[in-house]
Amino acid sequence: MDLLSGRPERDKPTPERLPAPVSRFPGELDASFLSDAADRRRASPPAVPRVQLPLARRSRGERRARLSRARALPQQARDRHRDRPCRAARRREVQGGHRRARRCAIGRPADARALSVDRRLGIALRCALPAALTGAGVPVPARKTRRVLQIGHELPSLLRRDRIFARAPQQRALYELLEAVGGCATIEHLHEQLPFSPSVLRGLVARGLAEIVEETVSRDPFLSRERRAAVAHVPTDPQRRAVHRLALAEPGHVALLHGVTGSGKTLVYIELLRRVVLDEGKSAIVLVPEIALTPQTVDRFRAVFGDQVAVLHSALSDGERYDAWLALRKGEKRIAVGARSAIFAPLRNLGAIVVDEEHESSYKQGEAPRYHAREVAIVRARTEGAVVVLGSATPSLESWTNARSGKYELLTLPERAGVAQLPKVAVVDLRAERAKTPPSETPDADAAFAMAVSPPLAHALRQRLERSEQSILLLNRRGYAAFVQCNTCGDVATCPNCSISLTYHRTPERLVCHYCQHAEPLRSTCPRCGGARLRQRGLGTQQVERMLAERFPNARIARMDVDTTSGKWAHTEILDRVAAGEVDILLGTQMIAKGLDFPNVTLVGVIDADVGINLPDFRASERCFQLLSQVAGRAGRGPKGGEVLIQTRAPTHHAVRCAVTHDYRAFVDEELKGRAHPPYPPTLRLANVVVSGTQEEGTARLATKTAAWLHRLITKGGITGVTVIGPAPCPVERVKQRWRWHVLIKSERAGELGRVARYLVERFSVDAGYRLTVDRDPVALL
Template identity: 70%
Template structure:
């Protein structure tokens, strides 16, 4: 493109064309978003006996088979995927889809597949421009590309002669699309693979309880990778009990919290020792921003979003109070909006504040922060991870996105600043998500020959999610968690349908939900007997989002067909008034109830 290379306006070319001095020709050029990363070459690794058994069993399986590949962190699940694809794509001439959570779709992940399959790989994810996505889609449609690696929507890629769909980190909630049309990419993958005579592989170190239950019942075939490749060992995990070294950092002065209140002595010494050896550390805090909220110490009032039932999070650079649901922004007030007092304090802790504390304590250290705020630009997270891989970062601090898909041999320390974030949310999956996050981030340590160490700071050392994550004991965690979902019943013991009512007027929304609850109970009594249970109606845990008041009704049943019939009949027949802009939405098999 001359106008780009020589930095002049396209109108100059047009005028030259009019004078007959140049001829302009257009040709179709495929946009390659990964051209800047150059060629990738790696030594082909030989599978271990356990990996080879898994590859052979999946490659020789009947059409439509579903496998749950349970491999501990560092067990080489990606190598299993690649060698399976060689059998399916190279030997049989078929095509394949590899789904990866958006948060884990790192350059490292893509590079490993590109190294194995070159330009036969197409990548689909949100960082691409519309043009780049179009080119990838077209190449798949034409058959120029045989494998697609992408986030959840890649499950719909236009591939023919499909041989396999691989769902990596199958437990990730981001595979469920929350907006209409709602779908769970894992479930779509299974249905599509069966319809097209392909196999489905669900891979995870911490499978969802639903998938584990399906494997135990024989619906899926369970394959295990119990050991790390190369004889590596899982890192040792230690707990730092924040109650025994308690510091009330939330009630400290406006200037912020003290480093020692955030990074306790054992974790601090571990960071110092790690840097002294020229090794790298990862620190997890699954809460972005600077402080969780601002509170008046005279009357207790907290700065809340005017459109949502949620507190505003303090961010720096620029200093703003931001709602993480509707993105409302406002400047912090010097006085309390309720009592006018000026005794305002920052409460809670976010990644921005921890970054400041680390930079102040270790001025010579190279600290990188990785969260939504630092990775919003195109390829932003690629640049951060490339710096880590090149050894240009001593401490990588971030939210849950640093817990997925990273493989850095020089990372020997993982520290969890606050393991309790999210553990007590009013959601039946809160403990499961906490266990998965702690297990996944622990797996980032010691992936090389040097071994690794994990330190978890918590006020709940006895919580089963923490105890079993420390012990690397997934099976015991699942057993305990399943027992807790018997009474009251929750998935995988039953299936759910969450009906959410929202409107601009609080009272009208509540009345609609109450009327719907009565309507549903009468319907179920006459048509479904005791096969479907109605729970609610009740206000949603977050009562208001984007100025809309929210109530919900939860339907439970161990008969999926009956649950489908009742929920479908309700959505088709229940009359929703047009006043107050009422909306009713149905979320089948919800991944969260907030």
Template identity: 45%
Template sequence: MTDQPLWKIAVDTPLPEALTYLPIPEGPELQRGQLVNVPLKKRTAKGLVLGPSTASLNPDIVLKSVQSVDEEYPALPEHFIKWLEWLAHYYIHPVGMVASLAYPPLSKPQQVRKSSRPPVIPIMESEVPPEMTPEQKTCFETISQFKKFSSHLVFGVTGSGKTEVYLRLLEKTLAEGKTGLVLVPEISLTPQLIHRFARRFGDKIAALHSQLTDRERTTQWWDIIEGRKSILIGARSALFCPIQNLGLVIVDEEHEPSYKQDEKLKYHGRDAAVMLAKMADCPIVLGSATPSLESWKNTLEQKYHLHTLRNRVANRSLPDMSVVDLRGEKASEEAQQLKQEKYSELPFWLSPLLFEKMKATLEAGDQAALFLNRRGVAQMVLCPACGHTRECPNCDINLTLHHHSHLVCHYCDYHESLKEKCPDCKEGHLEAMGLGTELLENDLAKLFPDKKISRADRDEIQNRADLENLISDMESGAIDILVGTQMIAKGLDFPKLKLVGLVLADVGFNLPDFRATERSFQLITQMSGRSGRHVKPGENPGAVVVQTYNPEHDSLVFAQKHDFEAFAQHELNNRSQLSYPPVGKLIGFRIQGNHLRVVQDAARLLAKRAQALKAQFPQYEQVEILGPAEAPLAKLKGKFRFHLLLKGPQAGIINAFARQTMGNEEWVPTGIKILIDVDPMNLL
């Protein structure tokens, strides 16, 4: 056995632990945080130096030496390495694969190439900051007193000016010579926010998000690392840029489910940001009009400081909300008769109330937005003669009709042409059932032929330019009616938008997920919050019309009163009875493969291992094992899927339990993949 020091290297490969290597022969001393090149099987791989190894090794193992240090990248800061190690441990993901996310996609540009694309951060005229409201001022001054790690929740109604508080806090951070990190949930939020930041901070901003090319990402990364820029705005992946001298982290719309990554490293951007701030010892500010129950519970337990903005800026009033009960049979005979006489030309999805409010809004020269969380013309096609529906051959899901002629799977992109005759009974004709944004757009064009209608969903908005064009058309008033999916519900601010209609609020009510009610409440409140953001005191407030078959649904009852606190209390009581998050902790296993029987057997074997482990160790007594059961989406992209859930009182306990259940994974049958999801946000 050699007397040379050994080194732990986190290599970019799906091995749970770091590997052990000898130092570079005759080379410089290694240090923690360096990126190195190491031999791995028959190739050279990149790895992060985690430090000297104290592992006692089998004397028969022949160790290899580190080949060289990658001089291109500076060593990672200590707080950042600790954070990467925490991510790997908490989310049960190979440490080398986590570390690989800390580097840009391409090597450093030697000279800056001229790009024909628009700049990542546009050049904007600088603005004079507006006067802060008393609430904003109190919020800013209170948070400013904290210099070290502390968590703050800014709970402000929609339109209360949370962004202005963020801008002031960042100005202060920069004045102290430190850097800031701002996370936003989706690319759809970034254009308006980036413009606002560019007007205040000019060329001090870099941005990282999915709509950038690899070259743009790499350039933005180096701009932050080498100190040319001092504020980084981005989606959740911006966390992995190893910013030096971090003074403030902000997570806007912290409740958004899109902060959770569903593939590979299944981390939650908000939770990871809190840990990053803790390791960097700087304050973190989370903001939302509809905080997640996780964050709300943390304020109730005084782990987070709560700052409340109860009023909209300039005392603008919150919109008036009307709920339309779509269960027509409850209407009086007079109402039904009136509908037949006066509104017979309305499509089935449009209530007289929403139609009249749209007419009045458009006549006043204002804008209306209709929201429906479903794309396409119809959710399914069905043969009324035999009941046959067209399903995707790769996924356990109905195909959606687009353009009246095209059937598409929204999960794997399978598509086929719509055949008129039923392929099953050969007699009936396939008919479109249900509702999608494309159908809304077509129907509205007939009702309002002289109005400009635009659609915002994944079919229409494919890239950054599409989105920026849509936003500037809404801001300039070129669009009269906007139809969209949840893409339009988030953080956007349009001065002339006075009416918001939720066409079918029920879409999210009955999903097989314990968070369905919370999501619905957030979506209804956030979507309502787009309305009447710029009405002056004394003017009519904006209006919201919610159409539903379930007017008594919890999420609606509380949203109508704009009462988040009562909603949160009610929902936390419901959750605590079943120990669902945020009261208890969850870990999900997804077992998937190509053959149903093999997947089923592997799922049972996993459950058996879990039951045996629980019986053997008293510390796991409180862990509940749920399943295995077929996933609600039982087949996706050709793979059969089963779920097994662990539920327990503390993260540490079920985390250790999940690791032990998986063991060295040698028992996993060939062709089977088991994916672990810590704190799952999506159980479909």
């Protein structure tokens, strides 16, 4: 309660300016670093975000903010700003006449000079800074505070105390309570111990016996988590060699740490950071691919480094992110842990950057600026003299190729740490299992369960339940059913905004598009033929969860997917329950496949390994192998051992075969052969040019025009080694009411590819209403 006003008390945000000296760039992230990052990728300027939009294209609030700032300028500055286009026009006349106006990434008039270095740096800074520092005008972020009462004048004499408080016994009781708790306490805490009225507090303050101060409160969401004790580990010989090599590495050195699942890569990270942070007094960044992995990672690092660890990721509130950012910038904390945006943490004297699970596609930003956190980490480390560790059990083919060529140092952890052994992996051929079940349009409960969970997997689950062991089941498809189809005419419910079928969700019951989030009620009849025989096709995590609950009614089941983890601490709560032994079966999508360490998990089952294996994407097999290998690594991390069962209809596919034998090198050898003819990364470099618009025919014409323009550019410029493929519709042809076509640019030389892509964005004319986006080194072509 606010005892001076009589209103309930709450923590009040107070403005606090950045600590002086204020730099435009966080920590050591200066212009040279950002320019170097762009130069390394030879990236074309990304699609122009709001900071580069003309005033008319901005939101009403942004227009008002900009106009208010313009009115605040001195008249001379406004005249100079207004006269700028005229001076630019005169310069063009001197240089040989007016140039024809062109339209760039989003269709606004611009020439090559419009995308200035300052504006590109502005785009990068929007990613580097917390939201509290990116508002209009000069940002004055709010700090969370609490009201603290402290003794203002001591009263050692009992007689004097009796005289002063002769007619104010309640003030005396409050004063003596404040003395008993050390002379300083929050008003809220004092009121809990001794209820008192606002007038009592006001009287004590008015007499100068106490004073109220505003105390800044750090909004660290992990402070409330119990800090576990650090576990003493004896490094294995491979771990010791890896730490020794990293400790001797030169500034800017990049090492690929290839270790099987459970080999102790995290221990290598911790030992490296002991030397960098504790011994040398430097700072470090640890990147994780999933927000779900952050609590476990933070717990492990906090057990060793205490309150030196700060967390940065998008699930935090703006205030929490700002407080963590400020603590890192002031040097109060020296280790930043988080997802890809944590690579911009404002740390000085950076000594090490760890990129855990470096193969993950989530490290690539999906919108402008389309940076890859792994590449930014390498550039930043080279700029600031830090060491980079790229860790993975299944490295990306690009990183593996760089390691084999000597560009990166290769460090290996070939065996699991301690007594743990790699689990035995077996394949369940769903074709043979389906042949045992007679076909039926409406199978009974037993038959439906057998189609989802084969008898071998069901038997293994029952054994684990009897032995009080835990199991993990992976199905990389959320919802209840993949789509709803009319059994009479075959019509499938599709999204009105995207060229994708609607997924059936049972809780709440509706049809949902996973691209644009369009939702509509479940249909009772077919809109095409009026038939009432609508069937749900395909499995989702909701349906498997219901089947498991019916088959094993006493089992404690937890489902972990986007639908169950939308809350701020939902990931943490589920994983804490698993760690405490309160969950028997953990069912989820790909977010449960990596980074989790539960010694009591002895069984991993893959419900359908074929999800995504045949997508029209050159990385589909690589992603499938990585997912299967990673989820298999969740089993057998304790002394009880483990078993993995993979259900598939393609048991001879090389991604499945190599996952069964834990043979990463065999997979790489076979996959690289497929990337050679036709050539795809890492054989060469790639850029994906995506053209989109609301008109289907107009988008197709613009894509054709783009491809023809590129062919002419390559021919007239005499550019060799650059190939243009397309145009063609994107695999997902329509998303959010925009039709999508793409053109691929391939080149063996990164510099040539970058120059062509940059020239395209800066010089190619795009009609109003259409967009052209260049994605350099794409992680997917969907």
